[in-house]
Amino acid sequence: xxxxTLKDYAKIIRPQNFEEILILAEKLKGxxxxxxxxxxxxxxxxEMLHRVIPLFNDLGLNVTWEVxxxxxxxxxxxxxxxxxxxxxxxTISKEMLKVYEQTNEENAKNMTFDEDIIxxxxxxxxxxxxxxxxxxxxxxxxxxxxxxxxxxxVWDFLTQYIDKYDASIFxxxxxxxxxxxxQYMIYPAIDPFAEKNRELSxxxxxxxxxxxxxxxxxxxxxxxxxxxxxxxxxxxFETYQLVKKHYDCQFIYAGGTASDDPEGNQVLNELRDRAxxxxxxxxxxxxxxxxxxxxxxxxxxxxxxxxxxxEGFGLTVTEALWKARPVIATAVxxxxxxxxxxxxxxxxxxxxxAAYQIRYLLNNPEVxxxxxxxxxxxVREKFLLTRNIRNYLLLFLALAxxxxxxxxx
Ligand code: UDP
Numbered sequence: 001x002x003x004x005t006l007k008d009y010a011k012i013i014r015p016q017n018f019e020e021i022l023i024l025a026e027k028l029k030g031x032x033x034x035x036x037x038x039x040x041x042x043x044x045x046x047e048m049l050h051r052v053i054p055l056f057n058d059l060g061l062n063v064t065w066e067v068x069x070x071x072x073x074x075x076x077x078x079x080x081x082x083x084x085x086x087x088x089x090x091t092i093s094k095e096m097l098k099v100y101e102q103t104n105e106e107n108a109k110n111m112t113f114d115e116d117i118i119x120x121x122x123x124x125x126x127x128x129x130x131x132x133x134x135x136x137x138x139x140x141x142x143x144x145x146x147x148x149x150x151x152x153x154v155w156d157f158l159t160q161y162i163d164k165y166d167a168s169i170f171x172x173x174x175x176x177x178x179x180x181x182x183q184y185m186i187y188p189a190i191d192p193f194a195e196k197n198r199e200l201s202x203x204x205x206x207x208x209x210x211x212x213x214x215x216x217x218x219x220x221x222x223x224x225x226x227x228x229x230x231x232x233x234x235x236x237f238e239t240y241q242l243v244k245k246h247y248d249c250q251f252i253y254a255g256g257t258a259s260d261d262p263e264g265n266q267v268l269n270e271l272r273d274r275a276x277x278x279x280x281x282x283x284x285x286x287x288x289x290x291x292x293x294x295x296x297x298x299x300x301x302x303x304x305x306x307x308x309x310x311e312g313f314g315l316t317v318t319e320a321l322w323k324a325r326p327v328i329a330t331a332v333x334x335x336x337x338x339x340x341x342x343x344x345x346x347x348x349x350x351x352x353x354a355a356y357q358i359r360y361l362l363n364n365p366e367v368x369x370x371x372x373x374x375x376x377x378x379v380r381e382k383f384l385l386t387r388n389i390r391n392y393l394l395l396f397l398a399l400a401x402x403x404x405x406x407x408x409x
Contacts, residue, residue: 003054004051004191004193005055005058006055006058006059007288007339008193009055009192009255009384009385009386010121010220010301011247012380012384013380013384013386014193014380014381015115015387017381017387017390018386020390021386021389021390021393022059023409024393024394024397025060025079025392026060026392027059027131027397027409028059028060028393028397028400029060030060030061030062030063031061031062031116031117031400032061032062032063032064032114032115032116032117032223033056033061033062033064033115033116033119033396034063034066034113034115034117034118034119035049035053035062035063035064035065035066035119035121035136036065036066036067036068036094036111036118036119036121036125036128037049037065037067037068037120037121037122037124037125038068038070038075038078038121038122038124038125039067039068042219043175044144044188044315045122045144046196047191047383048189048388049065049121049387051091051191051194051251051390052215053065053391055389056295056389056392058246059393061272061396062115064115064187065153066111066174067123068104068107068125068128069101069103069106070103070107070124071099074099074100074103075100075108075124076096077085077096077097077099077100078100078119078123078124079094079160080096081100081123081124081154081169082123082145084150084151084153084154084155085123085145085146085148085150085151085154085155085158086145086148086150087134087148087151088148088151089151089333090151090154091153092154092157093322096215097157099210099396100127102201103129104105104126104128104130105127105130105190106124107128108127108130108131108291109136109325110194111128111131113131113132113134113135113137114135114136115137116136116137116138116139116400117138117139117140117179117396117400118135118136118137118139118140119142120139120140120141120142120143120165121141121142121144122142122143122145123143123158124156125143126141126158126161126162127161127398129141129161129164130161130166130213131187131220135223138166138167138343138399138400138402139164139167140166140167140168140337140395140399141162141165141167141168141169141375142169142171142186143160143168143169143171143217143237144171144188144254145175146175146312146313146333147170147175148174148175155177156379158176159179161319162179162200163179163180163181163182163376164180164392166182167182167183167184167395167398167399168181168182168184168275169183169184169185169186169193169395170183170184170185170186170336171186171188171312171313172185172313172333172334172337173185173311174306174334176189182398184391184393184395185389186388186395187313187334187337187382187383187387188313188315188318188334188342188388188391189321189383189384189385189386189387189388189390190315190318190319190379190385191319191384192322192384192385192386194291195291195292195295196291196292196294196295196319197295197313197319198295198325199243200295200296200299202347204292204296205296205299205300207228207296208292208293208296208297208300209296209297209300210397211284212284212293213249214252214282215250215298215306216300217311218248218249218250218251218280219249219250219253219302219303219362219370220250220251220300220301220302220303220384221240221243221249221250221251221301221302221303221304221305221358222251222252222253222254222297222298222301222303222304222305222317223236223251223252223253223304223305223306223307223316224253224254224255224297224298224304225253225254225255225265225300225306225308225316226256226257226264226274227255227256227257227264227265227268227271228262228263228267229267229309229311230308230309230310230311231255231307231309232307232308232309232330233247233267233271234270234274234302235307235309235351235354236251236253236305236367237253237271237274237278237281237305238277238351239251239305239307239351239354239355239358240278240280240281240308241283242351242352242355242357243358243359243362244280245352246359247358247359247362247363248280248305249280249302249358250280250282251280251281251305252282252284252285252297252301253271253281253282253283254283254284254286254293254297255285255286255296256285256286256287256288256290257285268283268285271372284297294319295319296322298319298320298323298325299323299325300325301320301325301403302362302368303325303326303327303328303347303358303361303362303368304316304317304320304325304326304327304328304363304364305327305328305329305354305358306320306327306328306329306335306336307330307351307354308329308330308332308333309327309330309332310332310333311332311333311334311335312328312333312334312358314333314334315339317334317338317345317384318334318338318340318379319359320375321344321345321372321375321376321378321383322375322376322380322383322384323372324373324375324376325372325375325378326344326345326353326361326368326369326371326372326375327339327344327345327346327371327372328346328348328357328358328361329345329346329347329348329373330347330348330349330354330399331347331348331349335342335347336382338375338378338379340378340389342371343371343374344374344375344377344378345375346361346371397409
């Protein structure tokens with residue numbers, strides 16, 4: 001599919017919001033920005049950069065993107081950092097820190113930083129900040145990771161770099177940290193034109209159901225999640241058992257296991273054991289890049305469930321809300337930012353609560369429909385890529401006007 005342009009986005013967001021973007025961009029015309037991350041493909045950050053950079057340039061800014069280079073050893077270190085920032089108990093050796101620093105130094109030597117703004121994404125290239133002394137740019141560090149409970153050793157190591165930036169950006173209030181520099185919050189966002197979210201025809205949705213041999217004779221309740229204890233797959237199954245006593249429906253638990261996650265297979269097997277013989281509890285093991293299938297499964301569902309015990313932002317919830325699905329989800333992580341109870345969905349706290357609310361919505365489809373519609377509007381307003389662009393524009397303006405409390409537009 002052709003890459004969507006500004007005009008395509010203008011058709012789906014409120015005109016006032018589009019106008020606001022144009023006004024902000026006008027103030028930043030000709031400003032140069034360099035984005036830096038550590039991979040050109042794979043992962044949410046690269047996906048987002050591929051989409052937003054052409055849009056920024058259409059808006060009159062001059063935005064470029066560079067990817068740092070590193071050896072396998074470097075990426076092993078940054079993977080360990082990533083896990084540690086998520087709170088995993090990891091030991092980082094002095095040698096590992098050295099590999100990190102040296103790789104960043106080498107990259108810094110081969111790069112220029114002549115732009116007005118340098119935006120560094122995530123920990124991998126964070127130490128490039130050592131080049132700040134020979135650059136006139138404003139530097140911002142964008143953290144896409146849930147850092148609410150980081151491993152202290154890694155966080156302390158990284159803050160020696162982060163403290164030198166002009167600004168930091170986190171994805172949710174609970175991820176914010178004590179830092180001597182200004183902090184901004186920019187929510188994650190989804191792209192309505194991505195394969196995972198684009199409109200699908202009825203035939204496309206049905207083709208996916210028939211591929212997985214799922215009939216449409218009973219309403220479908222779906223949870224899309226990796227096979228991870230924190231997504232509570234067993235809780236999803238127990239919810240199914242409770243609902244099924246009173247309402248003839250079917251559940252789908254669809255997700256993948258990462259090859260580097262030994263726990264994934266264990267969780268999958270445990271769920272398979274529990275659900276053995278249950279013809280209406282479908283466990284779908286999805287390969288990576290199943291965006292089209294995920295899109296169709298979400299659209300085919302009467303209700304989308306997200307029964308997580310802990311959550312980062314919870315993008316699967318955003319995706320389901322955008323598809324105007326009624327969402328029932330636990331009140332953890334970023335979910336309450338998205339699901340406003342009894343307005344854009346329903347928040348629950350237990351298996352019993354989830355089962356009760358599922359029955360309620362299955363019995364009251366007009367309420368379910370309204371929740372779905374409000375959910376879609378909430379995402380349109382707050383969690384689409386265009387909102388992300390607007391927030392970045394505001395950040396660029398703030399960086400261009402340091403020490404000013406009010407910026408005249
Ligand atoms: N996803 C996927 N394959 C899977 C499970 C999830 O592509 O097997 C997608 C899902 O649609 C969403 C993202 O991966 O876009 C998961 O993000 P979320 O914030 O919900 O949870 P995380 O997995 O990051 O904890």
